[in-house]
Amino acid sequence: MNPYRLYLVTDEQLPVERLQQVVREAVAGGVTLVQVREKHGDVRAFIERAEAVQSVLKGTGVPLIINDRVDVALAVNADGVHLGQSDMPAACARRLLGPDKLLGLSVETEQQLFESESLPIDYLGLSAIFATPTKTDLKKHWGIDGLQQALAVSARPIVAIGGIHQNNLGIIAQTGVHGVALVSAICSASCPQTAARTLRAILE
Numbered sequence: 001m002n003p004y005r006l007y008l009v010t011d012e013q014l015p016v017e018r019l020q021q022v023v024r025e026a027v028a029g030g031v032t033l034v035q036v037r038e039k040h041g042d043v044r045a046f047i048e049r050a051e052a053v054q055s056v057l058k059g060t061g062v063p064l065i066i067n068d069r070v071d072v073a074l075a076v077n078a079d080g081v082h083l084g085q086s087d088m089p090a091a092c093a094r095r096l097l098g099p100d101k102l103l104g105l106s107v108e109t110e111q112q113l114f115e116s117e118s119l120p121i122d123y124l125g126l127s128a129i130f131a132t133p134t135k136t137d138l139k140k141h142w143g144i145d146g147l148q149q150a151l152a153v154s155a156r157p158i159v160a161i162g163g164i165h166q167n168n169l170g171i172i173a174q175t176g177v178h179g180v181a182l183v184s185a186i187c188s189a190s191c192p193q194t195a196a197r198t199l200r201a202i203l204e
C-alpha cells in the first residue's frame with residue numbers, strides 16, 4: 001500500500017491533548033502517514049510530543065515520521081524521518097537509521113530535485129506547491145506545472161505540500177502525485193475526522 005497518500009503533518013501550536021485528538025480523528029478519517037513537526041521547543045518536549053502521538057498511532061498501522069531530527073526518531077523508535085535541506089545529510093541519516101526506516105527529503109528547487117536522485121531516500125516532499133501561512137520561509141511555489149514537471153523527471157515517490165486544501169486537492173490529485181501532505185486543512189478543522197474523510201474521498 002502507498003503510505004504517502006494522505007500525509008498529516010502536525011501543528012506545533014496544538015496543546016498535547018488536542019494534538020492527540022486531532023491525530024486520532026485524522027487516522028479514523030483515513031490519514032495514511034503522520035509526521036510530528038516541532039520547530040521551536042527543546043528536544044525533550046519534542047520527544048514527549050512524539051511519544052504522545054506514537055501512543056495514539058499504536059496498533060493503527062499508520063507510520064510515525066519525525067521532522068528534522070534523527071536523534072528524536074531514534075529515541076522514540078519512529079518509523080522514519082523527514083529531512084530539510086539544512087538538516088543532517090541524507091547519507092548520514094540513512095547510516096544512523098538503517099535501511100528499513102522511511103527517509104524523506106524536502107526539495108525546493110530544480111537543482112535539489114536533480115541532486116536528490118542519487119541520495120538514499122524513499123520519497124520527496126515537493127515544497128511548496130502553493131503559498132501558505134503555515135510556512136513562510138519558502139524558496140518557491142512549484143504550482144501545478146512545477147509539480148507535473150517534477151513527477152515527469154523523478155524516480156522517487158513525490159509528496160506535494162503547501163497550501164493544499166479541499167478546494168484545490170482535486171487538481172493536485174489529477175497530476176497522479178503519490179501523496180499530499182497537509183497541516184492546517186486537518187489540524188485547524190473543527191472536525192479533523194470529517195476533514196480527513198473528505199480529503200480522502202477527493203483523492204480516491
Ligand SMILES: Cc1ncc(COP(=O)(O)OP(=O)(O)O)c(N)n1
Nearest residue numbers: 082083084085106125127159161181
Ligand atoms: C512531507 C514534507 N515535505 C516537506 C516538508 C518541509 O520540510 P522543511 O523544508 O525541512 O521545512 P520544515 O517543515 O522543517 O519547516 C515537511 N516537513 N514534510
Ligand SMILES: Cc1ncsc1CCOP(=O)(O)O
Nearest residue numbers: 132134135162163182183184
Ligand atoms: C511544512 C511545510 N513545508 C512546506 S509547506 C509546509 C506547510 C504546509 O502547511 P499547510 O498544509 O497548512 O499549508
Ligand SMILES: [Mg+2]
Nearest residue numbers: 067068083084
Ligand atoms: Mg525541516
